[in-house]
Amino acid sequence: MKKTIFLLHLLVFSFSIAAFSQTDEEKVEAVIESLFDGMRAKNAEQVAAAFSPEAIMQTIAAKPEGTTVASSSVGDFAKRIGSTPAETQLDERILEYQIKVDGALASVWTPYRFYLNGNFSHCGVNSFQLVKMAEGWKIVYIIDTRRKEPCEE
Incomplete structure (x- = not known):
């Protein structure tokens, strides 16, 4: 009986520890959510904290004369x-997270819809590359598309 109770307590303890620990996928998603929460709050420090100092940001723009890629700094x-x-x-608004993790590398694909003052502005996809650093997961590269349609619901 004592052995059964001990094993039961051990099992409950194991489940409770698992409930409080996050997977790498959940940690990666939390970094991206923090970035967009920072954007909504207009908190420059929170936005910058999601990125590594040397991160690269790019946007793909489809224009009549052809596709272009524009770059900007995180700062x-x-x-x-x-x-x-x-x-x-x-x-x-992120519609879905497709997260792949291999060791210290994460790749994330996130279709989105963007609203300005509550009105639909554009949609597209973000492609993030994150690296697990000493201070946690950081975005090292993001490239996105922007269009008016067709957009996922």
């Missing part, structure tokens, strides 16, 4: 977010 992006007027609402 400039965070500064723009932080200086957004108080009355302006930024809301990037």
Whole structure:
């Protein structure tokens, strides 16, 4: 009987520890969610904290003359977010997370819809590359597409 009770307690203890520990996939998703929460709050420090200092940001733009890729720095992006007027609402809504992790590398595909002041602005896909560093998962590369349609629901 004592052995059964001991094993039962051990089993419950194991489940409780597992409930409090996050998988790498959950940690990666939390970094990306923190980035977009920071955008909504217009918190430049929170936005910048999601990235490694040397991160690369790019956007693919389809234009009549052809596809272009525009680059920006994390510092400039965070500064723009932080200086957004108080009355302006930024809301990037992630529709789905497709996360792949191999050791210290994570790749994430996130279709999204972006709203400006509550109105649909554009949609697209973000492609993130994250690396697990001493301080945790950090975004080292993001490239996104932007279009008006067709958009996922």
